[in-house]
Amino acid sequence: MSIAVNQLQKRFGNFTALDNVSLDFPNGELTALLGPSGCGKTTLLRIIAGLEYADSGQVLLDGEDASNQHVRERQVGFVFQHYALFKHMTIFENIAFCLRVKPRHLRPSETQIKEKVTKLLELVQLDWLADRYRINCDGF
Ligand SMILES: Nc1ncnc2c1ncn2[C@@H]1O[C@H](COP(=O)(O)OP(=O)(O)O)[C@@H](O)[C@H]1O
Ligand SMILES: [Mg+2]
Incomplete structure (x- = not known):
């Protein structure tokens, strides 16, 4: 774009x-x-x-x-300087959230959501964290 x-x-x-x-x-x-x-x-x-x-x-x-x-x-993506993740959702679900809240006629299917989110996580080499919940910085 x-x-x-x-x-x-x-x-x-x-x-x-x-x-x-x-x-x-x-x-x-x-x-x-x-x-x-x-x-x-x-x-x-x-x-x-x-x-x-x-x-x-x-x-x-x-x-x-x-x-x-x-x-x-x-359709503009934005990564904040200070992260904002829902702590009650896994990393996968945090990324899927923006697709799940789209109006029904624009919303991808469950299979497409899985594909898109997995591809994005692989792109940034974080797919191994998909099922984890948010980690606080002081947790390291
Ligand atoms: N919502 C706001 N209310 C009042 N002042 C603001 C607001 N957002 C930003 N500013 C002011 O506008 C200027 C530019 O801020 P910002 O865009 O955050 O700068 P940068 O990201 O380059 O550090 C700063 O002086 C900041 O204090
Ligand atoms: Mg700034």
Whole structure:
């Protein structure tokens, strides 16, 4: 998916977090956003994912204006700096969760969910943890 942002502005009170930001992220490219703490990296990612809305400017996903789309409709994945896992679900179920909550007509079958989640876990070499529950960092 190609992502572009066009003249994004975001203020929190009288503090300007994003001031006219325009960037292109072509399909298949890996991009790193570098900058000092507080320069607006997380705010930009939250606006792209739809977790936050810009005051003005656009987010284009595959060339389509997604600025007013709900986070659920955007198909943008997001891994938080601070992890958020449901502790009552296994690692497998945590990953499957986003597929299970899709509207019925968009929801993959149980077999497809198993396939997708297993493939993702294999990709990051964590398939051996699929049936485990969340481990707290102080548990190591
Ligand atoms: N919900 C919020 N309310 C008020 N200020 C915020 C909020 N989110 C971020 N900010 C402020 O916006 C600026 C950019 O934050 P952020 O995007 O988290 O920066 P980064 O990820 O680059 O460290 C910071 O000064 C931060 O304090
Ligand atoms: Mg941040």
